[in-house]
Amino acid sequence: MRRMLSVEEAGEGILHAARRMYERRYVAANDGNLSVRISDDRLVVTPTGMSKGFMSRSDLVVTDMKGERVSGKRKPTSEIMMHIRAYELRDDIGSVVHAHPPYATAFAVAGIPLVECVLPEVIVSLGSIPLADYGTPSTEEVPRSIESVVTRSDALLLRNHGVMTVGNCVLDAYHKLETVEHFAEITFIARHLGSVSSLAHDDVRKLVEVRAAAGGGSVYPGCEESGICGVPQGADQTELVKIIVEEVVKILREGGNALD
Ligand SMILES: [Zn+2]
Structure with missing residues (x-):
């Protein structure tokens, strides 16, 4: 059961995860976006056009489930509809996080999903990480592209774009993003060493x-x-x-x- 949060609680969580995302270089310039569902019809989301490392509480935006701003002075992220589609399809989640971490995004660019069963903690925390079809950023193509994959995985690669993760709360979704990037880096190195051996x-x-x-x-x-x-x-x-x-x-x- 999702816990309903106040705007303040959701905002604190978003700012904390966004800063960590920026510090770990999972985003460049104004890339990336985060959201938290605080009730059936309200989201707290990051604004468009701002670095994720330098936001304050007053920069965050509250929207309804159509993506219309309810409060806040900035415009919501241009990928708001991708977040909303994930919440519509997954009643069990309370947060969606999106970034462009280099290793995982490289797999998304190469068209290689991270679906090999090789690391125990990845199987337990995430399962496989499938690849969603490409969609033109900030258009209806993006929410449509995640539909068939977000229903069966908490983490996905967005082809030629980046990574999206979902979780109970923003820290949970953010931790999954870290796991995806770490897994992608290890897989990249193992492939260069010559072999990736799967678990029995x-x-x-x-x-x-x-x-x-x-x-x-x-x-x-x-x-x-x-x-x-x-x-x-x-x-x-x-x-x-x-x-x-x-x-x-x-x-x-x-x-x-x-x-x-
Ligand atoms: Zn993006």
């Missing part, structure tokens, strides 16, 4: 079960598209898988991080 089918299955048991199973997390494992969600657990999954979930529930 059974090992992927354990991670998929951990993800589902930890409550992250709203979308299909496997690397179906690569044809490497094709693990169906909710597959029958063998005794061994069950024991391992229970162990990891126990660590997670006790506030630990089994994969840090």
Whole structure:
């Protein structure tokens, strides 16, 4: 269940994540945009034409779910309709983040989705990272291009453009952006070393079960598209898988991080 936030709470979260995004060079100039859903019909969003590293609370804009400004002095981001489409299709999310981090964007430019099952923490936190078709920025083509992918993944590459992630809150969505970029950088290096070895089918299955048991199973997390494992969600657990999954979930529930 999404927690409803005040404009102030949402704004603080956006400014914090936006600064980190800028400091990590995930955006250049005025690129990127962030939003938080604060109620059924209200979003707090970043303005168009401003660096994400130098915004203050008064620069943020409140809109309705049609993208019309309700309060704030600036114009909302030109990609507002991409954010709105994600919220329309995913009632479970509270934030959308978009940036152009170099490694992940390079994969988006090369037309290579990040769907190989190679890193446990990526499978558990994100699942696969598919590639959405290209859409001309700030046109209806962009929201249309994400429709078929945002329904099954919390992170996507936007072809010839960048990355979009969704989460319960803005920090959750931002952390997914960091994970995508880190994963893209590691994949890039591994490819240059000569090989990317995928996890075995059974090992992927354990991670998929951990993800589902930890409550992250709203979308299909496997690397179906690569044809490497094709693990169906909710597959029958063998005794061994069950024991391992229970162990990891126990660590997670006790506030630990089994994969840090
Ligand atoms: Zn962009």
